[in-house]
Amino acid sequence: MLKPNVLRNKKDFSALYNKGRSVGDKYVVLFLKKNGRNYNRTAFLASKKVGKSVIRNRARRLMKESYRSLGKDLPIGYDFIFIARKTILNLKCADVKKSMEAAIRRSGIKKEKK
Template sequence: MLKPNVLRRKKDFSTIYKVGKSIGERYIVLFYRKNNLDYNRKAFLASKKVGNSVIRNRARRLMKQSYKELEENISIGYDFIFIARNTIKNMKCADVKKSMEAALIKTKIIKK
C-alpha cells in the first residue's frame, strides 16, 4: 500500500519546480507549492554530488527525521521537495533540523 503523503509522479515534481517557490539554506534547498489537499506531500532527495550511496541515504534519513520532528508545527496543504546540499555530509540531525526550520520560517509555512 502506497502512502498518500509522498510525492511520486514526475508531473508533480515538474509542477513544483516550475510553478513553486524555492528557499536555500546551509544544508538543504526547499521547493514548495500549495496543493489544496488536507495533507502535506513531501519528497527527500540527495544527488550524486552529495556523495556515495551511504552518504546520500544518511542525508535523506537526516532530512526525514528532521521533518518528522517539525511536522506538528507545519501548516497543512503543501507539497515539499527537500534537496540535500553537499554540505550535509558530516552534520548531526540537530544541525539539519535547524536548517530545515529556518527554511520553513522564511516561507512562513511553519507555525511558531
Template sequence: MLKPNVLRNKKDFSALYNKGRSVGDRYVVLFFKKNGKAYNRTAFLASKKVGKSVIRNRARRLMKESYRSIEKDLAIGYDIIFIARKTILNLKYADVKKSMEAAIKRSGLRKKLK
C-alpha cells in the first residue's frame, strides 16, 4: 500500500509548479500550495545538476531527515516540494536543517501558536 503523504502524480507536480508559491534558500528551494486535505504531502528532489546518483541520494536523505524533525511545527493541508540546490554538496545535517527551517519560516508554513 502506498503512503498517502507522498506526492507522486505528474498533475500534482505540475499544479504545484504552475500555481504554487516558491521560496529559495541557500541550499534548498521550497514549493508549496494548499491541497485541501487533512495532511501534508511532500516530495524531495535533486536534479542531475547536483551530482551523480550517490550525491543526489545523499541530498534527498539529508532533506528527508531534516523534514522529519521539522514536520511537527508545520501547518496542515499543504503540498510541499523540497528541491536540492547544487550548493548542498558536502554539507552536514545541521546545515541542511537550518536552511530548510529558514525557507519554511519565510514561506509562512509554520503552525500558528495559540
C-alpha cells in the first residue's frame, strides 16, 4: 500500500515545476503549489551535484526529519518539493530546519509566530 502523501508521478512533478512557485534559501529550494486535496504531498530531492549516494541520502534524511516537526504547522492542500543544495553538506538537523522554516515563511503560506 502506497502512502498518499508522497509525490510520485511525473505529471505531478512537471506541474509543480511549471505552474508552482519556488522559494530558495541557503540550504534548500522549495517548490509549492495548491493541490486541491485535504492533505499535503511532499517529495525530498538531492541531485548528484550534492555528492555521492551516502551524502545525498543524508541530505534527504535531514530534510525529512525537519519536515516532520514543521509539517504540523503548515496549511493543508499543498504539494511541496524540497530540493537540497550543495551547501547542505556537514550540517546539523537544526540548521536544515531553520532553512526550511525560512523558505516556508518566505513563500507566504505560513504566517510568522508572534
